Amino acid sequence: MSPPCSVDHLNHPLPMPDHSSPKSPSSIALVPVDPAIENYMRGLLGLTDAPVLHEMEALAARRNFPIVGRLVGVFLESLAKSVNARRVFEFGSGYGYSAYWFAKAVGPEGRVVCTDGDPHNLEQAERFLQTAGLWDRIDFHTGFAQDIFARTDGLFDICYNDVDKGGYPEVWRLAKDRIRPGGLYIADNVLWHGRVAVEEFTDVAPGWTEAIREHNALIFDDPEFDAYINPTRDGVIVARKKTG
Numbered sequence: 001m002s003p004p005c006s007v008d009h010l011n012h013p014l015p016m017p018d019h020s021s022p023k024s025p026s027s028i029a030l031v032p033v034d035p036a037i038e039n040y041m042r043g044l045l046g047l048t049d050a051p052v053l054h055e056m057e058a059l060a061a062r063r064n065f066p067i068v069g070r071l072v073g074v075f076l077e078s079l080a081k082s083v084n085a086r087r088v089f090e091f092g093s094g095y096g097y098s099a100y101w102f103a104k105a106v107g108p109e110g111r112v113v114c115t116d117g118d119p120h121n122l123e124q125a126e127r128f129l130q131t132a133g134l135w136d137r138i139d140f141h142t143g144f145a146q147d148i149f150a151r152t153d154g155l156f157d158i159c160y161n162d163v164d165k166g167g168y169p170e171v172w173r174l175a176k177d178r179i180r181p182g183g184l185y186i187a188d189n190v191l192w193h194g195r196v197a198v199e200e201f202t203d204v205a206p207g208w209t210e211a212i213r214e215h216n217a218l219i220f221d222d223p224e225f226d227a228y229i230n231p232t233r234d235g236v237i238v239a240r241k242k243t244g
């Protein structure tokens with residue numbers, strides 16, 4: 001068994017690893033994909049550029065607000081298109097950056113149900129997504145996402161989880177039975193900047209790393225789903241509900 005190491009940084013943005021000197025166990029930072037490789041991949045996405053995206057990304061950088069970013073955004077759109085998604089539920093929408101990608105994918109007849117606890121995020125989302133011409137595909141609710149989900153009827157093609165990390169197991173348990181066969185459960189931050197993989201770490205809030213580990217294990221142990229973690233940025237889990 002390899003010796004324990006630790007992750008002692010907090011949240012976004014990802015720190016650059018320092019390879020200049022040997023590291024003591026207490027200062028090792030795990031970055032799933034080397035930032036140079038992510039920068040290269042990001043450089044390939046010029047065709048996805050839109051002024052409103054730059055505005056949303058600049059706001060995230062200014063406020064240190066954890067949006068999924070361009071690489072994961074493109075991944076979400078591609079996943080949604082690949083299952084012909086028309087109805088998406090987002091747990092934790094912030095000001096609509098991830099919803100931008102889902103809304104593009106679902107088309108003019110589709111709907112993305114957005115949720116966030118902060119009413120200011122709704123105002124910003126409306127402004128950004130109006131500008132993008134996507135607001136008419138959005139139902140944005142403010143409040144506790146798990147409660148809003150319980151009050152919303154029907155099955156979804158995709159349930160996307162990006163709430164506070166302590167809520168991850170609960171969201172999975174709620175969502176898994178409301179995804180149609182062949183549909184997807186997707187969650188961001190499932191590697192939690194490497195904390196899930198090490199024995200010693202400083203967490204953002206008590207119990208969040210343990211909650212993410214529980215969440216990931218529940219998904220991979222569920223015989224109704226096929227699951228995979230894309231290590232891009234902070235790790236995105238994709239679990240497809242089996243059809244037979």
Ligand SMILES: C[S@@+](CC[C@H](N)C(=O)[O-])C[C@H]1O[C@@H](n2cnc3c(N)ncnc32)[C@H](O)[C@@H]1O
Pocket residue numbers: 066067068069091092093094095096097098099115116117118121143144145146162163164167
């Ligand atoms: C990581 S950010 C979401 C980012 C967004 N998915 C994106 O990539 O653009 C998490 C957001 O979820 C909200 N949030 C966290 N837990 C929540 C919950 N249980 N119910 C509703 N909103 C929640 C926070 O207010 C925050 O705006």
